Amino acid sequence: INAEYMGIFDFHINSDMDHIYRDSTQQLIRSLSHKIQYSEKYYDDAMEYRHVILPKELGKLVPKGRILAEKEWRSLGVQQSLGWEHYMVHRPEPHILLFRRPKNFDANLAQQKHAAAMQAAAEAQMAARAADCVPVMSADVRL
Numbered sequence: 001i002n003a004e005y006m007g008i009f010d011f012h013i014n015s016d017m018d019h020i021y022r023d024s025t026q027q028l029i030r031s032l033s034h035k036i037q038y039s040e041k042y043y044d045d046a047m048e049y050r051h052v053i054l055p056k057e058l059g060k061l062v063p064k065g066r067i068l069a070e071k072e073w074r075s076l077g078v079q080q081s082l083g084w085e086h087y088m089v090h091r092p093e094p095h096i097l098l099f100r101r102p103k104n105f106d107a108n109l110a111q112q113k114h115a116a117a118m119q120a121a122a123e124a125q126m127a128a129r130a131a132d133c134v135p136v137m138s139a140d141v142r143l
Contacts, residue, residue: 029058036079038080052073065089
């Protein structure tokens with residue numbers, strides 16, 4: 001099976017045959033996605049890691065010898081939270097995908113979302129106050 005030809009990683013369909021192959025590949029991915037295995041996380045000083053084991057049938061769809069973009073590994077049925085990157089190819093077993101992200105990514109993301117929400121609330125409050133304090137000029141006022 002040639003993954004690039006089957007339309008998994010090329011999202012531009014050029015012919016009816018490509019469409020048929022893409023549909024059958026997507027059906028295969030949906031039927032096997034429950035068999036994808038996710039490791040526990042493991043850590044070093046700066047990063048957290050995990051590996052994902054695809055069923056061998058899905059592993060045949062992984063392009064050989066290169067790192068996958070997020071859109072590509074998600075199109076294979078891999079489901080993970082934000083921040084993970086495919087960072088290494090395990091040549092002996094290409095159906096095993098190796099991922100990493102900065103340590104404490106979830107906590108940092110939650111902090112950023114909270115800070116953004118607080119900033120938006122403060123800006124909305126300032127806009128509301130400014131709307132209440134708009135000076136009204138009367139036509140009778142003379143300088």
